[in-house]
Amino acid sequence: MALNDLMKQMRIISTGFIPFILGMFIIGCGSHAVRFLDAPPVTVEDDKHSVPPPEKMDFEKVYYYYNNLMRRPLVDTFDFKATPRSQDVNSMDDVPASTWYTPRLGYRDVSPDELLHGVETVGYPEPPYTVVRAKTSGSNPGFFAVDSRGHTYLVKFDPPEFPGIGSSTALVVNRLFWGFGYNVPEDYLVFFRAEDLQINPESKLTEExxxxxxxxxxxxxxxxxxxxxSLFLKGKILGPTAENGVREDDPNDSIDHENRRTMRAMRIFGAFTNHADIRIDNSLDVYHEDSEDGYVVHYLLDFGEAFGGHGAEHDWMWDGFSHYFNFGQVWGNYLTLGLKVQTWENVEYTRWKSVGAFEAAQFNPATWRETYQFLPARISRRDDNYWAAKIISALTEEHIRTLVNAAHYPEPEAGDYIVNTLMERRRKTLEYCYSEVSPIEFVGIEDGIITFVDVQKEVFDNADENVRYEVSFRDDRGKELTSGLSLAGQDAEFRFLIPDDAIDKANDYLRVDILVNRDGRKAPSEAQFHFRGESREALHLVGVIH
Amino acid sequence: MKKTLTSLSICLIYIFNLSTALALDESPDSTGIVNSTVSISGIESLAHSPNYFRGGLNALFFVPRETISGATYLLGRGLYAATKPEVIEYIEGFLFFYEKRLGWYPSAELDSEFRPEVGVKVFYRSDILGASFQGKYANSDRWRQRVKLRLDDKYKAFPWKISITGEKAEEDDRIYYGIGNDPSNDPRSRFLKTAEHENAVYKQDRRKLQLLVSKQISPCFELSLTSLYREREVISPSEGDNRLDHVFDVPALEFVGQNVKMTYSEISARYDSRNLKQIKSGGYSASGYFGYSGGVDNDISFLRSGFDFSLFIPVLRHNRLIVPSLTLNALENLNDEAVIPFTEYPRHLNFRGVSSRRLLRLDNYSFVPSLEYRWPLTYTLTGYLFTDFLIVSETLDEVEIDKAPWAFGTGMTLQIHHADVAGFQAVYGSEGIRVTILFGSSFDKPERCEWR
Structure with missing residues (x-):
């Protein structure tokens, strides 16, 4: 936000104060009845139009931390607007491919081997490595080096007290985020001897x-x-990806970043991997030039401090459980005299230095916190979280084990611990995200018989649970057309016939709402499935809302 | 009108982020590709039900929200401007020189009882030698300057720490209450019969030269030898109803208006079972000292001794601490013929109910029992609640707590790298309300040997 933004804000306030107040009173932020177009879902967000190279954006470190940890939370205390639905979401409640996101896990078969190697384009770095300059930012030691083929890499080492923690984590989580659909650099785990290293005489670096x-x-x-x-990204480096607003000199960037599901979903992906160090300087906008066209691609970087890395580096046992600073937490702790034992206080270091304090027993995805309040993560909605969960659900133990094996954890048993911990965190994450919505997906419709699948039942296959699906039939304004159904859940898949009078009264637009009641607990919201078609045979799905 | 309507439209978009609704009519082509400038949601229309409650709250809090937003924005931009690398470089260039071996820090102290005090510390440091100058100023009658030379070999080739400190201070607004637990009724206080006040204001000029040699015997245990020479002159101000000579029988107090010269030597030991990283965890600390003070060009002669002991008892977790502590300072006059100046009596520097500039209770024995509870508020903030008592007596057999001043208070401190860098404290007690705000590099709590 620049000064002229503030001036604009002040101008708006000064010229439209009364209408502004009235507008807020009259309209407010209420519920919406959505009507979808009769059109195929958008699968590709065409944001690769050729644009001139945008300006580089600097990371205003101090202001960023101040704004995220103090200013914005304080101002937002007085803001009662409801969070809008993500705007990079298509009619099927999915995210189209874009310069931000490529559908992978959850949208197509990604083998463990592809998950491990999918990001790679140039392959494993080849010695000898020539050090070309020093690494000046970040807390981990390192430098920049060029391999024998001329590729430039940022080389990062593990902290002395925790050998293996950063290098193992970087490989696993880099691949996981690639699988989740993000653009990431090519990170490689490399072992080298001192004789593999040489210094570029022009670098002003010495052996010392x-x-x-x-x-x-x-x-x-x-x-x-x-x-x-970490392979240096090709293209013009434009600095970090802002966490709110758009890059104004990039015409392709038309959706406020905080309203992108890919950004909001980092709350869940971050929780799953304990990537608490989510902040904009761990992202990068790069201007790619394909022949004559140039456009901006958005990357996530630096995953080496996920799992237990960030906490271990600073000895922050609260990492992943608490923000660095939070007004509510300060006053809460002050007024309660600290008598409430925080969850993180039950966390202890594992016996493996390469693991740190990464664990699953105290982990709660609902209360997971990134270190520096990241706006998109803070405003993520249930449907955003559910989308992320669907992607994580596609991740199998075999996927994780393949990555962990490739990470060559230096301590025996540490790898197994990481696999087990991730699987347990996966379970907790999915359970939480599924419990916040009605996790129902459309399978098909034939002659008015609709088939759905209960994703939670499909993933966990819990035969003991007592599930009921409350089905209602509505028009495009949300008005109930006929009496609904209450179905007992047996298998993950269930089907029913749409009543004749619902179709008769639907007037070409029928909404089927399904509310899951699991073991007596109703889901906070129903899943909406919007159909269009004048007859039972013609009905087809045009929209989904979770 | 047009301007107002335009503003209204902009405002509504601003409030409700209606950019989606503005592009609802666009539909993707058959390939499923859509330009990102139009909606990709596939939504044809959106029927909106207003939420008057949220709208009402937003309207109600519009002014405070935007005021806070604007003010904190400007503050943040100022912070940003002040911390830009070139500004930091400039500030560092302003504060530090010669590879940061030479530098200076500002400091400030706001106390509801006294005028604000600002200060500066200039230092030089090398691997084995440190030198500093510290100055504090409140007004022309209250200022302090201290020069310190320190030999502290960080490579431990030399096993001792040695420091030489020279200090010169003028301090006004100091308050004397008399001697004993009930000073106004204690004949040793020497109140004038005509006195209309229970205490008196005085000023003092002080000069001190001190040598300290200490050795870290173990990570937890330190032994120190201190020797000092000091001159002090207590002066009754020329103005004010409650000046010293209007309240007390100054000739009987002796030494008032004279430059009293003293020497003092002591041996002290300190043990803290916690190391630096465990400073917010359980354990105990104890210290004790024993010293002799003799007058120069006068007959004053007395012994000082004392100890303080603190227990750090973890409750719930290692970082919630109940801290009971007791500080005892004692003085024994070795020459009954000589009157000990009231400024030499043991002080109550640990008692937080009043500033150390007030000599609230003075006697041969001074006890400060205290109970404190500390707990973490967040990573860098610690909160605390405490209650302190101040008990004095002429002899150990006559300890009375009936009229002991007391204080109950709360506060919070900001720590960075295990050091207190700022703090806030509010106290209520027998002496009234006291609020203190401290920040800056010289967040120095009063030294036990302030009377040295």
């Missing part, structure tokens, strides 16, 4: 300065250094 880097890093094992090589 490289030694100083090694001194700040985990000690080599058998004279072999362990590190992450």
């Amino acid at each position: 300065s490289i030694e100083a880097v090694f001194h700040r890093a985990a000690a080599p094992v058998n004279n072999t250094h362990r590190c992450t090589f």
